[in-house]
Amino acid sequence: xxxxxxxxxxxxxxxxxxMLRQQxxxxxxxxxxxxxxxxxxxxxxxxxxxxxxxxxxxRLFADGNFDGVMHFASFIQVGESVQHPAKYYRNNVxxxxxxxxxxxxxxxxxxxxxxTAAIFGxxxxxxxxxxxxxxxxxxxxxxxxxxxxxxxxxxAAYGLKSVCLRYFNAAGADPEARIGETHEPETHxxxxxxxxASGRRESAQIFGHxxxxxxxxxxxxxxxxxxxxxxHSLALEHLISGAPSAAYNLGNxxxxxxxxxxxAVCQVTKKAVPVIDAARRAGDPARLVANASLARxxxxxxxxxxxxxxxxxxxxxxxxxxxxx
Numbered sequence: 001x002x003x004x005x006x007x008x009x010x011x012x013x014x015x016x017x018x019m020l021r022q023q024x025x026x027x028x029x030x031x032x033x034x035x036x037x038x039x040x041x042x043x044x045x046x047x048x049x050x051x052x053x054x055x056x057x058x059r060l061f062a063d064g065n066f067d068g069v070m071h072f073a074s075f076i077q078v079g080e081s082v083q084h085p086a087k088y089y090r091n092n093v094x095x096x097x098x099x100x101x102x103x104x105x106x107x108x109x110x111x112x113x114x115x116t117a118a119i120f121g122x123x124x125x126x127x128x129x130x131x132x133x134x135x136x137x138x139x140x141x142x143x144x145x146x147x148x149x150x151x152x153x154x155x156a157a158y159g160l161k162s163v164c165l166r167y168f169n170a171a172g173a174d175p176e177a178r179i180g181e182t183h184e185p186e187t188h189x190x191x192x193x194x195x196x197a198s199g200r201r202e203s204a205q206i207f208g209h210x211x212x213x214x215x216x217x218x219x220x221x222x223x224x225x226x227x228x229x230x231x232h233s234l235a236l237e238h239l240i241s242g243a244p245s246a247a248y249n250l251g252n253x254x255x256x257x258x259x260x261x262x263x264a265v266c267q268v269t270k271k272a273v274p275v276i277d278a279a280r281r282a283g284d285p286a287r288l289v290a291n292a293s294l295a296r297x298x299x300x301x302x303x304x305x306x307x308x309x310x311x312x313x314x315x316x317x318x319x320x321x322x323x324x325x
Contacts (some may be wrong), residue, residue, distance in 0.1 A: 002026040003236065004066045006051055006099065007073030008044065009036025011181045012114065012170055012225055016070060017044045018179065019229040030060065031073065040179045051099045052091075061106035068110035068236045069103060071096065074144065077187060078118065078283070081140035092143035097150060104158050110239040111151070111162040112232050117249070117288060119145040119166060127221075127291035130249055137283055148247065155245045163235040164247040168221040168290045170228055172311040173318035180318025181225070189261055190222070190315050197271040197316070198323035204273065206258050208280035217258035219287045221251035224305035224314070234299040246298065251290025252306045261308070268312045 001024075008017040008029030013036070020027045027044035030051070038046060049056045051073060074092045075081070081088040103111065118141030119134050136142045154160040171190045173180030181191050195201040209216045231250060238246075256264075266273055295301050305311060 001067045001240075002028075002065060004028050004030060004060065004064060004069045005044070006030045006069065006071045007036065007114075008070075009033060009038060009041050009046065010072055011183065012228055013070075013072035014040035014042075014179050015174060015225045016072065016229045016232055018042055018174065019226065019233060020044075023233065028060065028064065028066075035183070037182060040182075042178060051095045054098055054102065057099065057102035058105070061102055061108060064106075064108075066108050067240060068112065069099070069108060070112040070114075070232055070236070071099065072114045074114065076116075076140065078138050078140050081138055081143070085139035088139045088143045089146075092140075093146050093150075096147050100150070100154055100160060104154070104160060109159060109161055110236060111160060112235050112239075113147060113151060113162055113164045115148060115164045115166045115247070116141065116144045117166055117168045117251075117290065119148065122283075122285050123288060126287050127251075127253060127289040128249060129291040130247055130294055151245065161239045162245045163239060165228075165231060165235060166247065166249045167228060168223060168249075168251040168288060170225050171222045172224040172226065172305060172314045174226070175314050175317070177314075177317040177321045180322070181315065182322070189220075189258065190265070190312060191319065193262060193265040193273055194269070194312075194316055194319040196273045197265060197269040198319050198325060200323055202274065203276050205276050205278040207278050207284065209277050210280075211286040213257055213286055215257050215259045218284055219255035219257045219289065221253065221255055221289045222261075222308060222311055223251050224303065224311050227303040227305055230304070231295055231299060231301045234301055238299055248295035248299070249290045249292055250295060251292050252303055253290060253292055254306070255287055255289040256308050261312075264308050264312045265316075268309060268316050
């Protein structure tokens, strides 16, 4: 199997590329390195460039004979999307359409899209299944939902088959600490807490402590990055076997509060983690938990690393490597 992994030098994409190589696939990574890291591409061929470059896309597909394309190259920061919506619509929507059009020109018909729970907006019920209303409340979420709708139309008109995978909170790292989560700036809770534990950061913030939850802090569904990669691989195999287009929610189905995550970090690292109470952030729901039963049923997917302590341990191995501990 030959796969083009767009954004394969980023956090999730690099774990995906490594897993595909371990499965014996030939992998080409396309990444402009605006937020990805060349040294995260361990055993695949890296092509530095953007899906905005239609000429580059045509050259890649003309030489490629790809069985499928996986797309991880979206911008993902909610706050930035509110401040700079043009940046998000241009990259996440317009440039994705460039990619889809190149696939159609060159006869590649299997597409795996990295989507998000942000397409749902404020949850009307928990856990969130695929039938939940799609009411995104920020440009980031809207850009992802737009692409999902484009994919429905491209399937009907051009026969482009796709699977949209809606993540909740990706976390963890390669268990051997070969690659891990490295964002600049870092906005995700677990790596921020681990940076405090390693001494690279003085403290972390808790945004809101008066939510309607058992300990007053937000509850989120964390899923190991390798479990995400595994379901992407299964989804591509599903399409190649002739299955129809689909969309799946991905999570463990278990919610962990911010304070529970802090406790887990302290237990794993055996370090004190100072935290500062801060005001709620606009748009943060009290609970976000996935119902991933459809992915389990249709794709035969079972998370291998569902325990919060395991997710934190693997992320801690990576943080210690980065911190030189």
